[in-house]
Amino acid sequence: MSLKQKLISIVGEQYVSDGLAEKYVYSFDMTENPPKRPAMVVMPESVQQLQQIVRIANKDRVPLVPFVTGQNIGGLTIPQVDDAVTVDLKRMNKIVEVDDEAMYAVVEPGVTFGHLRKYLDEHNPSLTYTYPLAPPYTSVLANALLQGLCDLSTMRGAMGDFINGLEAILPTGEIVRAGSAIMGDGNWFGRYPLPDLVGLFSGWQGMSGFVTKIAVQLWPKKQFTRHAALFTFGEVPTTELLKRIARAQLIDDADCMSLSIVKMLLGVSPPVQVYGGEPDYGTLLTLSGNIEKEADAKYELIETFVEDARKNESRQLLVDWDAISRMLGDQAKSWVDFPSDAFKVLTEYDGLTWVGTYIHPKHWGEALSGGRKIVEKYGFELMAYLKPMNSMHFGEFKFIIRFPKDDATVEKVRHCNEELLDFALSLKALPYKTPVWAAKKLQQNADPGFVELLKRIRKTLDPNGIMNPGRWGL
Numbered sequence: 001m002s003l004k005q006k007l008i009s010i011v012g013e014q015y016v017s018d019g020l021a022e023k024y025v026y027s028f029d030m031t032e033n034p035p036k037r038p039a040m041v042v043m044p045e046s047v048q049q050l051q052q053i054v055r056i057a058n059k060d061r062v063p064l065v066p067f068v069t070g071q072n073i074g075g076l077t078i079p080q081v082d083d084a085v086t087v088d089l090k091r092m093n094k095i096v097e098v099d100d101e102a103m104y105a106v107v108e109p110g111v112t113f114g115h116l117r118k119y120l121d122e123h124n125p126s127l128t129y130t131y132p133l134a135p136p137y138t139s140v141l142a143n144a145l146l147q148g149l150c151d152l153s154t155m156r157g158a159m160g161d162f163i164n165g166l167e168a169i170l171p172t173g174e175i176v177r178a179g180s181a182i183m184g185d186g187n188w189f190g191r192y193p194l195p196d197l198v199g200l201f202s203g204w205q206g207m208s209g210f211v212t213k214i215a216v217q218l219w220p221k222k223q224f225t226r227h228a229a230l231f232t233f234g235e236v237p238t239t240e241l242l243k244r245i246a247r248a249q250l251i252d253d254a255d256c257m258s259l260s261i262v263k264m265l266l267g268v269s270p271p272v273q274v275y276g277g278e279p280d281y282g283t284l285l286t287l288s289g290n291i292e293k294e295a296d297a298k299y300e301l302i303e304t305f306v307e308d309a310r311k312n313e314s315r316q317l318l319v320d321w322d323a324i325s326r327m328l329g330d331q332a333k334s335w336v337d338f339p340s341d342a343f344k345v346l347t348e349y350d351g352l353t354w355v356g357t358y359i360h361p362k363h364w365g366e367a368l369s370g371g372r373k374i375v376e377k378y379g380f381e382l383m384a385y386l387k388p389m390n391s392m393h394f395g396e397f398k399f400i401i402r403f404p405k406d407d408a409t410v411e412k413v414r415h416c417n418e419e420l421l422d423f424a425l426s427l428k429a430l431p432y433k434t435p436v437w438a439a440k441k442l443q444q445n446a447d448p449g450f451v452e453l454l455k456r457i458r459k460t461l462d463p464n465g466i467m468n469p470g471r472w473g474l
């Protein structure tokens with residue numbers, strides 16, 4: 001029996017395709033990473049179906065690429081080898097369990113931020129998940145595995161830290177669990193005290209197996225939420241002020257953006273100009289309290305920090321969101337209610353990319369000013385985006401480039417991103433959602449023992465090398 005026939009016997013004819021149109025659709029994403037077509041696409045609906053697919057692939061040495069919506073902005077679902085089968089997990093879309101008392105949700109890969117938000121609003125309104133700037137139709141599970149950043153990350157860290165446990169199918173076909181649910185269902189409260197085997201899947205970009213369920217932490221919704229816009233000048237003064245605010249644990253989240261992104265949100269069409277005397281950065285600050293007084297007190301403290309900062313740069317400015325809402329009405333509301341449609345400003349063209357990293361706070365300001373010079377040298381719109389992470393244990397920054405995908409621009413984007421990454425690596429920053437080219441550079445700069453361990457674990461889990469071969473250049 002051919003591979004196609006075997007897959008059809010598992011999922012049905014409707015959910016397997018080797019048609020040109022499907023192969024094309026799954027061959028690229030918005031980034032500059034080179035496209036490559038899979039040989040086939042299959043869409044399982046259940047863990048059992050996926051397990052059968054993996055068993056066949058392991059026996060017949062068929063490369064598999066996990067896919068949910070392909071919106072990772074890292075070229076991560078583009079096959080790297082010939083004859084790969086893309087496994088689209090959208091149909092596995094059950095919210096398996098929400099535990100109100102231990103505050104977690106267990107979801108399958110196809111559950112999106114939009115699904116989860118709607119479900120919680122309807123069934124568990126006192127709880128919230130944390131939502132990214134990403135489109136609401138992207139996968140909660142994939143985002144958590146990619147260790148992304150969402151709207152509680154300033155307070156609570158990268159999404160990998162929100163994972164309580166998971167269920168996965170190993171490349172050899174066995175179903176395993178990691179975290180407290182090794183004791184049974186209804187018990188996904190955490191990862192400790194245990195050998196932390198979540199780490200065999202978190203950050204692996206689908207190179208170690210298929211995660212079929214993930215338990216993620218939910219948080220109590222605070223009664224009172226306030227927002228403010230902070231306008232700042234200069235890279236180091238901006239990062240220093242954000243560090244002070246984040247470290248005092250006053251804010252749930254901070255989204256700091258080049259002024260050009262703020263202008264895009266206001267509807268200015270490309271190319272966006274920033275004029276002399278305008279602030280360099282606009283930051284959306286979100287803070288909350290159980291009573292109004294708590295939120296107000298946090299806001300007052302932020303005001304004193306900004307006042308202090310004005311001693312060095314008198315133009316730093318804090319604006320209460322009420323003032324912005326009065327001016328912009330529902331538009332202002334849509335920016336603070338995540339998952340929001342603010343992502344649309346990034347998708348103006350068919351091309352979108354970034355070099356994003358996590359970095360030591362001491363290098364944050366330097367990374368921003370050095371990166372800015374590189375982007376300006378290449379003549380792209382300046383679209384820096386940064387977030388204090390985990391109460392300022394580390395910082396995030398990225399330089400976003402939206403671009404039309406003609407050959408000359410794609411080439412220019414490649415050079416710019418490479419220079420940005422080289423600069424970031426020289427500051428010991430770690431790139432996230434690394435495309436293959438970036439992962440190779442990271443490995444050249446990283447401790448060789450780490451790279452060796454990575455290869456050894458991979459070989460142990462996947463002796464026939466079927467999971468996403470070529471990713472990370474491995």
Ligand SMILES: Cc1cc2nc3c(=O)[nH]c(=O)nc-3n(C[C@H](O)[C@H](O)[C@H](O)COP(=O)(O)OP(=O)(O)OC[C@H]3O[C@@H](n4cnc5c(N)ncnc54)[C@H](O)[C@@H]3O)c2cc1C
Nearest residue numbers: 068069070071072076132133134139142143148149206211
């Ligand atoms: C405009 C825009 C804004 C964005 N903003 C943010 C942001 O603010 N924060 C943020 O973190 N991200 C952001 N992203 C990135 C992205 O949307 C998220 O990381 C997203 O949730 C990934 O989901 P996906 O469905 O696109 O996953 P995919 O791209 O389909 O998959 C991502 C990776 O996970 C692997 N994978 C998928 N499913 C499994 C599985 N079951 N088991 C093992 N491996 C698997 C894939 O092989 C791939 O390596 C943004 C993207 C866009 C387009």
